[in-house]
Amino acid sequence: MKPAIILVRPQLSENIGTAARAMLNNDLTDLRLVAPKPDWLSDRAIAAASGADRVVLGAKVFDTVAAAVADLQRVWATTARNRFMVKPVDTPRTAAAAMRALAADGQHFGVMFGPERTGLENDDIVHADTVVTVPLNPDYSSLNLAQCVLLVAYEWYQTAGPELPERHMTKGAEPPASKEKLQTFFDHLERELDECGFLRIADKRPVMVRNIRNLFQRAHLTGQEVQTLHGIVHELVTYRHRKGRQE
Protein backbone atom coordinates (compact mmCIF):
# COMPACT_ATOMS: atom_id res chain seq x y z
CA MET A 1 0.00 0.00 0.00
CA LYS A 2 1.61 3.23 -1.22
CA PRO A 3 0.13 6.61 -2.11
CA ALA A 4 -1.26 7.19 -5.59
CA ILE A 5 -0.06 10.47 -7.12
CA ILE A 6 -2.88 12.25 -8.94
CA LEU A 7 -1.96 15.13 -11.27
CA VAL A 8 -5.08 17.16 -12.03
CA ARG A 9 -5.10 18.89 -15.46
CA PRO A 10 -1.29 19.02 -15.81
CA GLN A 11 -0.39 21.59 -18.47
CA LEU A 12 3.16 20.66 -19.51
CA SER A 13 4.10 17.13 -20.44
CA GLU A 14 7.68 17.71 -19.17
CA ASN A 15 6.23 18.13 -15.71
CA ILE A 16 4.56 14.73 -15.94
CA GLY A 17 8.03 13.33 -16.64
CA THR A 18 9.76 15.16 -13.81
CA ALA A 19 6.96 14.26 -11.40
CA ALA A 20 7.38 10.60 -12.41
CA ARG A 21 11.07 10.92 -11.59
CA ALA A 22 10.35 12.35 -8.16
CA MET A 23 7.91 9.46 -7.59
CA LEU A 24 10.39 6.73 -8.55
CA ASN A 25 13.09 8.40 -6.41
CA ASN A 26 10.79 7.50 -3.54
CA ASP A 27 9.66 4.11 -4.84
CA LEU A 28 6.17 5.26 -5.96
CA THR A 29 4.67 4.13 -9.28
CA ASP A 30 0.87 4.66 -9.16
CA LEU A 31 0.55 7.80 -11.34
CA ARG A 32 -2.93 9.04 -12.27
CA LEU A 33 -3.69 11.92 -14.64
CA VAL A 34 -6.99 13.81 -14.68
CA ALA A 35 -7.83 15.45 -18.02
CA PRO A 36 -4.26 15.94 -19.24
CA LYS A 37 -3.65 17.62 -22.62
CA PRO A 38 -4.38 15.23 -25.52
CA ASP A 39 -0.67 15.13 -26.46
CA TRP A 40 0.58 14.58 -22.89
CA LEU A 41 2.43 11.35 -23.71
CA SER A 42 5.06 13.21 -25.71
CA ASP A 43 8.75 12.64 -26.29
CA ARG A 44 9.29 15.56 -23.90
CA ALA A 45 7.50 13.72 -21.10
CA ILE A 46 9.62 10.61 -21.65
CA ALA A 47 12.86 12.61 -21.93
CA ALA A 48 12.05 14.53 -18.72
CA ALA A 49 11.31 11.25 -16.92
CA SER A 50 14.96 10.31 -17.54
CA GLY A 51 14.82 6.62 -16.64
CA ALA A 52 11.49 6.79 -14.84
CA ASP A 53 9.65 6.36 -18.13
CA ARG A 54 7.96 3.18 -16.92
CA VAL A 55 6.06 5.35 -14.42
CA VAL A 56 4.91 7.68 -17.22
CA LEU A 57 4.00 4.79 -19.53
CA GLY A 58 2.04 3.14 -16.70
CA ALA A 59 0.00 6.28 -15.90
CA LYS A 60 -3.79 5.88 -15.79
CA VAL A 61 -5.85 8.65 -17.38
CA PHE A 62 -9.26 9.79 -16.05
CA ASP A 63 -11.79 12.37 -17.22
CA THR A 64 -12.70 13.57 -13.75
CA VAL A 65 -11.23 13.82 -10.28
CA ALA A 66 -14.15 11.74 -9.00
CA ALA A 67 -13.17 8.85 -11.29
CA ALA A 68 -9.47 9.16 -10.42
CA VAL A 69 -10.12 8.80 -6.68
CA ALA A 70 -13.06 6.35 -6.86
CA ASP A 71 -11.16 3.37 -5.44
CA LEU A 72 -9.35 5.38 -2.75
CA GLN A 73 -10.45 5.60 0.85
CA ARG A 74 -8.43 8.64 1.82
CA VAL A 75 -7.39 11.57 -0.37
CA TRP A 76 -5.15 14.56 0.33
CA ALA A 77 -5.22 17.74 -1.77
CA THR A 78 -2.07 19.89 -1.97
CA THR A 79 -2.64 23.66 -1.76
CA ALA A 80 -0.21 26.54 -1.36
CA ARG A 81 -2.68 28.83 0.37
CA ASN A 82 -5.64 28.76 2.73
CA ARG A 83 -8.82 28.08 0.77
CA PHE A 84 -11.18 28.95 3.60
CA MET A 85 -12.73 25.52 3.52
CA VAL A 86 -13.39 23.61 6.69
CA LYS A 87 -10.87 20.80 6.19
CA PRO A 88 -8.11 19.44 8.39
CA VAL A 89 -4.63 20.53 7.23
CA ASP A 90 -1.53 18.34 7.21
CA THR A 91 2.10 19.06 6.47
CA PRO A 92 3.81 16.53 4.17
CA ARG A 93 5.35 15.05 7.31
CA THR A 94 2.11 14.64 9.28
CA ALA A 95 0.40 13.38 6.11
CA ALA A 96 3.16 10.79 5.65
CA ALA A 97 2.71 9.56 9.21
CA ALA A 98 -1.05 9.25 8.64
CA MET A 99 -0.46 7.43 5.32
CA ARG A 100 1.84 4.95 7.00
CA ALA A 101 -0.93 4.14 9.49
CA LEU A 102 -3.43 3.72 6.63
CA ALA A 103 -1.00 1.45 4.77
CA ALA A 104 -0.60 -0.72 7.86
CA ASP A 105 -4.41 -0.94 7.94
CA GLY A 106 -4.58 -2.07 4.27
CA GLN A 107 -6.29 1.09 3.03
CA HIS A 108 -5.95 2.79 -0.38
CA PHE A 109 -4.98 6.45 -0.47
CA GLY A 110 -3.54 9.17 -2.66
CA VAL A 111 -2.49 12.80 -3.02
CA MET A 112 -3.81 15.28 -5.62
CA PHE A 113 -1.72 18.04 -7.20
CA GLY A 114 -3.21 20.89 -9.23
CA PRO A 115 -2.29 22.50 -12.56
CA GLU A 116 1.06 24.32 -12.62
CA ARG A 117 -0.06 27.96 -12.54
CA THR A 118 -3.40 27.88 -10.78
CA GLY A 119 -3.32 24.93 -8.39
CA LEU A 120 -6.36 22.87 -7.51
CA GLU A 121 -9.79 24.47 -7.73
CA ASN A 122 -12.21 24.30 -4.82
CA ASP A 123 -14.35 21.86 -6.83
CA ASP A 124 -11.30 19.55 -7.02
CA ILE A 125 -10.47 19.90 -3.33
CA VAL A 126 -13.98 18.89 -2.34
CA HIS A 127 -13.00 15.32 -3.34
CA ALA A 128 -10.34 15.24 -0.62
CA ASP A 129 -10.63 14.54 3.10
CA THR A 130 -7.63 16.60 4.04
CA VAL A 131 -5.52 19.44 2.70
CA VAL A 132 -1.72 19.23 2.70
CA THR A 133 0.37 22.40 2.64
CA VAL A 134 4.18 22.47 2.62
CA PRO A 135 5.54 24.78 5.34
CA LEU A 136 7.75 27.16 3.35
CA ASN A 137 8.93 30.78 3.45
CA PRO A 138 5.62 32.69 3.44
CA ASP A 139 7.18 35.38 1.25
CA TYR A 140 8.22 32.86 -1.43
CA SER A 141 6.31 29.64 -1.24
CA SER A 142 5.71 28.72 -4.89
CA LEU A 143 7.04 25.28 -5.83
CA ASN A 144 6.97 23.73 -9.25
CA LEU A 145 4.83 20.64 -9.70
CA ALA A 146 7.66 18.09 -9.59
CA GLN A 147 9.17 19.70 -6.49
CA CYS A 148 5.84 19.54 -4.68
CA VAL A 149 5.49 15.85 -5.66
CA LEU A 150 9.11 15.31 -4.52
CA LEU A 151 8.54 16.71 -1.02
CA VAL A 152 5.34 14.72 -0.46
CA ALA A 153 6.87 11.50 -1.83
CA TYR A 154 10.14 12.07 0.07
CA GLU A 155 8.29 12.43 3.38
CA TRP A 156 6.41 9.21 2.64
CA TYR A 157 9.65 7.39 1.84
CA GLN A 158 11.37 8.66 5.00
CA THR A 159 8.70 6.97 7.11
CA ALA A 160 9.51 3.64 5.43
CA GLY A 161 13.10 3.42 6.59
CA PRO A 162 14.54 2.42 9.91
CA GLU A 163 14.65 5.05 12.62
CA LEU A 164 17.05 7.81 11.62
CA PRO A 165 20.29 7.44 13.51
CA GLU A 166 21.11 10.14 16.03
CA ARG A 167 24.28 12.02 15.19
CA HIS A 168 26.51 12.37 18.19
CA MET A 169 28.67 15.45 18.23
CA THR A 170 31.70 15.91 20.37
CA LYS A 171 32.12 19.50 21.42
CA GLY A 172 34.84 21.02 23.55
CA ALA A 173 34.79 24.39 25.27
CA GLU A 174 36.61 25.93 22.29
CA PRO A 175 34.72 26.57 19.03
CA PRO A 176 35.79 24.54 15.98
CA ALA A 177 38.60 25.97 13.87
CA SER A 178 37.69 27.71 10.60
CA LYS A 179 38.55 25.83 7.42
CA GLU A 180 41.09 28.51 6.60
CA LYS A 181 43.04 27.72 9.78
CA LEU A 182 42.86 24.02 8.99
CA GLN A 183 44.14 24.63 5.45
CA THR A 184 47.07 26.60 6.82
CA PHE A 185 47.96 23.62 8.98
CA PHE A 186 47.66 21.22 6.00
CA ASP A 187 50.01 23.46 4.02
CA HIS A 188 52.51 23.46 6.89
CA LEU A 189 52.31 19.70 7.45
CA GLU A 190 52.50 18.74 3.77
CA ARG A 191 55.45 21.09 3.17
CA GLU A 192 57.35 19.34 5.94
CA LEU A 193 56.29 15.87 4.81
CA ASP A 194 57.53 16.67 1.30
CA GLU A 195 60.80 17.95 2.75
CA CYS A 196 61.46 14.89 4.92
CA GLY A 197 60.55 12.47 2.13
CA PHE A 198 57.39 11.01 3.66
CA LEU A 199 55.48 11.89 0.47
CA ARG A 200 58.30 11.02 -1.91
CA ILE A 201 56.37 8.43 -4.01
CA ALA A 202 54.69 10.74 -6.54
CA ASP A 203 52.05 8.13 -7.53
CA LYS A 204 50.84 7.75 -3.99
CA ARG A 205 51.12 11.38 -2.91
CA PRO A 206 47.56 12.53 -3.83
CA VAL A 207 45.92 9.63 -2.00
CA MET A 208 48.18 10.02 1.02
CA VAL A 209 47.52 13.76 1.23
CA ARG A 210 43.79 13.16 0.95
CA ASN A 211 43.83 10.52 3.67
CA ILE A 212 45.81 12.76 6.00
CA ARG A 213 43.43 15.70 5.38
CA ASN A 214 40.36 13.51 5.90
CA LEU A 215 41.74 12.27 9.18
CA PHE A 216 42.08 15.81 10.52
CA GLN A 217 38.76 17.04 9.01
CA ARG A 218 36.96 14.25 10.81
CA ALA A 219 38.38 15.27 14.14
CA HIS A 220 36.36 18.53 14.41
CA LEU A 221 39.51 20.28 15.65
CA THR A 222 39.30 23.43 17.70
CA GLY A 223 41.46 26.47 16.90
CA GLN A 224 43.64 25.66 19.92
CA GLU A 225 44.13 22.06 18.74
CA VAL A 226 45.26 23.30 15.32
CA GLN A 227 47.82 25.53 17.07
CA THR A 228 48.98 22.49 19.04
CA LEU A 229 49.42 20.50 15.83
CA HIS A 230 51.46 23.33 14.28
CA GLY A 231 53.66 23.19 17.37
CA ILE A 232 54.05 19.41 17.17
CA VAL A 233 55.14 19.51 13.54
CA HIS A 234 57.51 22.40 14.19
CA GLU A 235 59.15 20.64 17.14
CA LEU A 236 59.53 17.34 15.29
CA VAL A 237 61.25 19.11 12.41
CA THR A 238 63.57 21.27 14.50
CA TYR A 239 64.51 18.27 16.68
CA ARG A 240 65.58 16.47 13.51
CA HIS A 241 67.62 19.52 12.52
CA ARG A 242 69.12 19.87 15.99
CA LYS A 243 69.95 16.18 16.04
CA GLY A 244 71.47 16.49 12.55
CA ARG A 245 73.78 19.24 13.78
CA GLN A 246 74.93 17.10 16.73
CA GLU A 247 75.90 14.14 14.60
Place this chain on the structure above:
Amino acid sequence: MKPAIILVRPQLSENIGTAARAMLNNDLTDLRLVAPKPDWLSDRAIAAASGADRVVLGAKVFDTVAAAVADLQRVWATTARNRFMVKPVDTPRTAAAAMRALAADGQHFGVMFGPERTGLENDDIVHADTVVTVPLNPDYSSLNLAQCVLLVAYEWYQTAGPELPERHMTKGAEPPASKEKLQTFFDHLERELDECGFLRIADKRPVMVRNIRNLFQRAHLTGQEVQTLHGIVHELVTYRHRKGRQE
Protein backbone atom coordinates in the same frame (compact mmCIF):
# COMPACT_ATOMS: atom_id res chain seq x y z
CA MET B 1 22.86 31.82 11.32
CA LYS B 2 21.66 29.83 8.31
CA PRO B 3 23.46 27.36 6.03
CA ALA B 4 25.44 28.66 3.06
CA ILE B 5 24.67 26.75 -0.14
CA ILE B 6 27.84 26.06 -2.13
CA LEU B 7 27.48 24.89 -5.73
CA VAL B 8 30.77 23.42 -6.91
CA ARG B 9 31.45 23.78 -10.67
CA PRO B 10 27.76 24.03 -11.68
CA GLN B 11 27.46 23.29 -15.40
CA LEU B 12 24.10 24.81 -16.39
CA SER B 13 23.13 28.34 -15.45
CA GLU B 14 19.43 27.35 -15.29
CA ASN B 15 20.31 25.08 -12.40
CA ILE B 16 21.82 28.01 -10.51
CA GLY B 17 18.45 29.73 -10.93
CA THR B 18 16.35 26.76 -9.83
CA ALA B 19 18.68 26.11 -6.89
CA ALA B 20 18.24 29.77 -5.87
CA ARG B 21 14.49 29.25 -5.98
CA ALA B 22 14.70 26.18 -3.76
CA MET B 23 16.86 28.20 -1.35
CA LEU B 24 14.45 31.14 -1.11
CA ASN B 25 11.51 28.74 -0.67
CA ASN B 26 13.24 27.87 2.57
CA ASP B 27 14.40 31.38 3.47
CA LEU B 28 18.07 30.82 2.53
CA THR B 29 20.05 33.48 0.62
CA ASP B 30 23.81 32.78 1.07
CA LEU B 31 24.64 31.27 -2.35
CA ARG B 32 28.28 30.53 -3.20
CA LEU B 33 29.58 29.31 -6.55
CA VAL B 34 32.93 27.59 -7.02
CA ALA B 35 34.40 27.92 -10.53
CA PRO B 36 31.10 28.32 -12.41
CA LYS B 37 31.18 28.72 -16.22
CA PRO B 38 32.24 32.23 -17.27
CA ASP B 39 28.73 32.98 -18.59
CA TRP B 40 26.88 31.62 -15.54
CA LEU B 41 25.04 34.89 -14.84
CA SER B 42 22.87 34.48 -17.93
CA ASP B 43 19.29 35.44 -18.72
CA ARG B 44 18.52 31.74 -18.35
CA ALA B 45 19.74 31.73 -14.75
CA ILE B 46 17.59 34.76 -13.93
CA ALA B 47 14.53 33.36 -15.75
CA ALA B 48 14.88 30.01 -13.97
CA ALA B 49 15.15 31.80 -10.62
CA SER B 50 11.62 33.09 -11.24
CA GLY B 51 11.40 35.72 -8.53
CA ALA B 52 14.40 34.48 -6.57
CA ASP B 53 16.74 36.51 -8.77
CA ARG B 54 18.04 38.48 -5.78
CA VAL B 55 19.61 35.23 -4.54
CA VAL B 56 21.33 34.68 -7.90
CA LEU B 57 22.46 38.31 -8.15
CA GLY B 58 23.84 38.11 -4.60
CA ALA B 59 25.86 34.94 -5.24
CA LYS B 60 29.55 35.03 -4.31
CA VAL B 61 32.00 33.43 -6.74
CA PHE B 62 35.18 31.62 -5.67
CA ASP B 63 38.02 29.94 -7.58
CA THR B 64 38.39 27.04 -5.17
CA VAL B 65 36.37 25.06 -2.66
CA ALA B 66 38.94 26.02 0.00
CA ALA B 67 38.20 29.72 -0.56
CA ALA B 68 34.42 29.16 -0.60
CA VAL B 69 34.42 27.46 2.81
CA ALA B 70 37.23 29.49 4.44
CA ASP B 71 34.95 31.36 6.88
CA LEU B 72 32.84 28.31 7.75
CA GLN B 73 33.33 26.16 10.83
CA ARG B 74 31.32 23.17 9.67
CA VAL B 75 30.82 21.89 6.13
CA TRP B 76 28.64 19.10 4.75
CA ALA B 77 29.23 17.51 1.32
CA THR B 78 26.27 15.95 -0.52
CA THR B 79 26.98 12.62 -2.21
CA ALA B 80 24.67 10.07 -3.81
CA ARG B 81 26.91 7.09 -3.15
CA ASN B 82 29.43 5.76 -0.68
CA ARG B 83 32.87 7.24 -1.40
CA PHE B 84 34.75 4.88 0.89
CA MET B 85 36.12 7.75 2.89
CA VAL B 86 36.15 7.67 6.66
CA LYS B 87 33.61 10.45 7.29
CA PRO B 88 30.45 10.55 9.35
CA VAL B 89 27.28 10.42 7.23
CA ASP B 90 24.12 12.42 7.86
CA THR B 91 20.70 12.37 6.24
CA PRO B 92 19.29 15.81 5.39
CA ARG B 93 17.16 15.46 8.52
CA THR B 94 19.99 14.62 10.93
CA ALA B 95 22.15 17.30 9.25
CA ALA B 96 19.37 19.86 9.77
CA ALA B 97 19.16 19.00 13.45
CA ALA B 98 22.94 19.38 13.78
CA MET B 99 22.82 22.71 11.88
CA ARG B 100 20.14 24.03 14.21
CA ALA B 101 22.42 23.27 17.17
CA LEU B 102 25.34 25.03 15.44
CA ALA B 103 23.14 28.05 14.68
CA ALA B 104 22.12 28.26 18.33
CA ASP B 105 25.83 28.24 19.15
CA GLY B 106 26.55 31.13 16.73
CA GLN B 107 28.62 29.03 14.32
CA HIS B 108 28.95 29.42 10.54
CA PHE B 109 28.22 26.41 8.34
CA GLY B 110 27.29 25.33 4.84
CA VAL B 111 26.51 22.49 2.44
CA MET B 112 28.36 21.70 -0.82
CA PHE B 113 26.69 20.29 -3.94
CA GLY B 114 28.66 18.88 -6.88
CA PRO B 115 28.39 19.32 -10.65
CA GLU B 116 25.19 17.96 -12.21
CA ARG B 117 26.47 14.79 -13.89
CA THR B 118 29.44 13.78 -11.84
CA GLY B 119 28.81 15.02 -8.30
CA LEU B 120 31.58 16.14 -5.97
CA GLU B 121 35.07 14.74 -6.41
CA ASN B 122 36.95 13.24 -3.51
CA ASP B 123 39.25 16.27 -3.50
CA ASP B 124 36.19 18.48 -2.95
CA ILE B 125 34.76 16.27 -0.22
CA VAL B 126 38.00 16.44 1.74
CA HIS B 127 37.03 20.03 2.63
CA ALA B 128 33.94 18.77 4.48
CA ASP B 129 33.58 17.40 7.99
CA THR B 130 30.57 15.28 7.17
CA VAL B 131 28.86 13.69 4.19
CA VAL B 132 25.10 14.04 3.67
CA THR B 133 23.20 11.48 1.59
CA VAL B 134 19.46 11.61 0.89
CA PRO B 135 17.79 8.27 1.69
CA LEU B 136 16.05 7.43 -1.62
CA ASN B 137 15.03 4.37 -3.63
CA PRO B 138 18.38 2.60 -4.09
CA ASP B 139 17.33 1.55 -7.60
CA TYR B 140 16.66 5.14 -8.67
CA SER B 141 18.36 7.68 -6.48
CA SER B 142 19.52 10.35 -8.95
CA LEU B 143 18.21 13.83 -8.11
CA ASN B 144 18.78 16.95 -10.12
CA LEU B 145 20.82 19.71 -8.50
CA ALA B 146 17.87 21.94 -7.53
CA GLN B 147 15.95 19.01 -6.06
CA CYS B 148 18.92 18.04 -3.91
CA VAL B 149 19.24 21.66 -2.72
CA LEU B 150 15.48 21.69 -2.10
CA LEU B 151 15.50 18.63 0.16
CA VAL B 152 18.46 19.85 2.23
CA ALA B 153 17.02 23.39 2.54
CA TYR B 154 13.52 22.05 3.27
CA GLU B 155 14.78 19.92 6.15
CA TRP B 156 16.61 22.94 7.55
CA TYR B 157 13.45 25.05 7.30
CA GLN B 158 11.30 22.40 8.97
CA THR B 159 13.49 22.57 12.07
CA ALA B 160 12.80 26.32 12.32
CA GLY B 161 9.07 26.05 12.79
CA PRO B 162 7.04 25.19 15.83
CA GLU B 163 6.63 21.53 16.68
CA LEU B 164 4.60 19.83 14.00
CA PRO B 165 1.05 19.31 15.21
CA GLU B 166 -0.05 15.74 15.71
CA ARG B 167 -2.93 14.79 13.47
CA HIS B 168 -5.64 13.05 15.41
CA MET B 169 -7.66 10.58 13.41
CA THR B 170 -10.98 9.23 14.42
CA LYS B 171 -11.39 5.66 13.32
CA GLY B 172 -14.38 3.38 13.85
CA ALA B 173 -14.48 -0.38 13.57
CA GLU B 174 -15.67 -0.06 9.97
CA PRO B 175 -13.24 1.00 7.24
CA PRO B 176 -13.84 4.41 5.60
CA ALA B 177 -16.20 4.43 2.62
CA SER B 178 -14.70 4.62 -0.85
CA LYS B 179 -15.09 7.93 -2.66
CA GLU B 180 -17.35 6.21 -5.18
CA LYS B 181 -19.85 5.33 -2.43
CA LEU B 182 -19.69 8.86 -1.10
CA GLN B 183 -20.32 10.26 -4.59
CA THR B 184 -23.37 8.02 -4.97
CA PHE B 185 -24.72 9.47 -1.76
CA PHE B 186 -24.03 13.05 -2.93
CA ASP B 187 -25.91 12.31 -6.16
CA HIS B 188 -28.86 10.96 -4.17
CA LEU B 189 -28.93 13.83 -1.70
CA GLU B 190 -28.54 16.59 -4.29
CA ARG B 191 -31.23 15.06 -6.51
CA GLU B 192 -33.64 15.20 -3.58
CA LEU B 193 -32.56 18.68 -2.54
CA ASP B 194 -33.14 19.92 -6.10
CA GLU B 195 -36.55 18.24 -6.10
CA CYS B 196 -37.69 19.74 -2.81
CA GLY B 197 -36.45 23.20 -3.73
CA PHE B 198 -33.63 23.48 -1.15
CA LEU B 199 -31.19 24.30 -3.96
CA ARG B 200 -33.59 26.43 -5.98
CA ILE B 201 -31.46 29.63 -6.05
CA ALA B 202 -29.27 28.92 -9.09
CA ASP B 203 -26.59 31.50 -8.13
CA LYS B 204 -26.03 29.92 -4.76
CA ARG B 205 -26.34 26.27 -5.80
CA PRO B 206 -22.64 25.58 -6.57
CA VAL B 207 -21.44 27.00 -3.23
CA MET B 208 -24.19 25.20 -1.29
CA VAL B 209 -23.40 21.88 -2.98
CA ARG B 210 -19.72 22.34 -2.27
CA ASN B 211 -20.31 23.17 1.38
CA ILE B 212 -22.56 20.15 1.82
CA ARG B 213 -20.00 17.85 0.17
CA ASN B 214 -17.15 19.29 2.26
CA LEU B 215 -19.12 18.69 5.41
CA PHE B 216 -19.53 15.00 4.61
CA GLN B 217 -15.96 14.58 3.26
CA ARG B 218 -14.61 15.91 6.53
CA ALA B 219 -16.54 13.36 8.54
CA HIS B 220 -14.43 10.35 7.38
CA LEU B 221 -17.66 8.38 6.97
CA THR B 222 -17.67 4.60 7.05
CA GLY B 223 -19.53 2.56 4.42
CA GLN B 224 -22.22 1.81 7.01
CA GLU B 225 -22.65 5.49 7.81
CA VAL B 226 -23.14 6.29 4.13
CA GLN B 227 -25.86 3.62 4.01
CA THR B 228 -27.47 5.22 7.06
CA LEU B 229 -27.44 8.61 5.34
CA HIS B 230 -29.08 7.12 2.24
CA GLY B 231 -31.78 5.75 4.56
CA ILE B 232 -32.28 9.11 6.28
CA VAL B 233 -32.72 10.97 3.00
CA HIS B 234 -35.06 8.29 1.67
CA GLU B 235 -37.24 8.36 4.79
CA LEU B 236 -37.43 12.14 4.91
CA VAL B 237 -38.55 12.22 1.28
CA THR B 238 -41.11 9.44 1.52
CA TYR B 239 -42.51 10.91 4.80
CA ARG B 240 -43.08 14.17 2.93
CA HIS B 241 -44.79 12.22 0.16
CA ARG B 242 -46.85 10.19 2.62
CA LYS B 243 -47.84 13.36 4.52
CA GLY B 244 -48.70 15.02 1.19
CA ARG B 245 -51.11 12.21 0.37
CA GLN B 246 -52.82 12.51 3.77
CA GLU B 247 -53.48 16.25 3.37
